[in-house]
Amino acid sequence: MNAVNPVAKLAASLLLSALLIVTIDWVSAAVALALESILFVWAGLAPRAFFRRTLAIWIAAPLAGVTTLLYGVASGTTYLEFWLVHVTDGSIALAVATTLRILAVGLPAVVLFATIDPTDLADGLAQVWHLPSRFVLGALAGMRLIGLFLDDWRQLELARRARGLGDLGRVRRFASQAFALLVLSIRRGSKLATAMEARGFGGTTTRTWARVSVFGAREWMLVAAGAGIGAVALSVSLATGSINFVIG
Known part of the structure; x- marks a missing residue:
């Protein structure tokens, strides 16, 4: 994973995020998270480093879920109601979907960017x-x-x-x-x-680069993996009737 061009990691993360934010349901998020967990093994991060770098995501996701649970849109059976707090079937489903969605979007983004060198990223952005x-x-x-x-x-x-x-x-x-x-x-x-x-960094002439930024088969495979995970997650959600478009 470290040898992959950083712009491919950026593209894969953006594609995956763009597909996952279309809907907010727990099925698509759970499917995406399950597929992503398989790829995390090849990310090049040791388990300790993985959880240390993604600690903020593991904390933010449950907190967002609890907030949604207590103050989400009320629908279905009511289980708890006190002032602004309103726990219902709808808020529970939305809380689970929100928690899984944050994990599914945040974890791969952190993992991909954890292995990016800023100089390599700059080379890729300028040359690719x-x-x-x-x-x-x-x-x-x-x-x-x-x-x-x-x-x-x-x-x-x-x-x-x-x-x-x-x-x-x-x-x-x-x-x-x-x-x-x-x-x-x-x-x-x-x-x-x-x-x-x-030193001429602001010149208008065509620049030369000390290192060539290559975008080859490995990079295309990673981009395809990001798009594929998002597409599979949406397809499963659509097939099960769980899809809930954010804008509809």
Whole structure:
């Protein structure tokens, strides 16, 4: 999976998501999730890394389901009713569908993007999708600087403690450090833009690339797998009569 072109991973994830958000029913989401779980084995992530990276999805999905259960559209038999809380057959079905839908859309997206290198993605976007090189390289430079934010935050915190400013209120301290980080980031961005401009990154001539981005059979297979999973899920939902179009 690591050797697959990143734009193929992006395309597969977008196709799968586009097909799954057409309907909100538990059958299509469950079928998609079952098919995706087979592919997760070949994703290249160890079980520990898989659950660590997808932890936010595992937390968000049940929370969204509980909210839908309590405040979803009321229909069918009522099981609990208290002020705004209204638990019915309709809200239960919608809660299950919502939970499974978030897992079916979120898990493959996180797994696919966890194995993407930003430089490889930039190469693919510029060479395969032919996006403007100036935009792609600028976005790549910005992504590479994200990791410096944490280091800058730690340095600012240590500097403020050394000056005796670390005992202020938590909210006040956070606001002050956030403003300082914003100023530091703007200065660094301006210097980086000037340096890139001086090295010809903003030119209008046709660019050359150090590495060729290849889009071959493996990439097409992954895109087809993403589209196939979504199509099978919709077909099963339609065959069982469970399909519930979002816009209808």
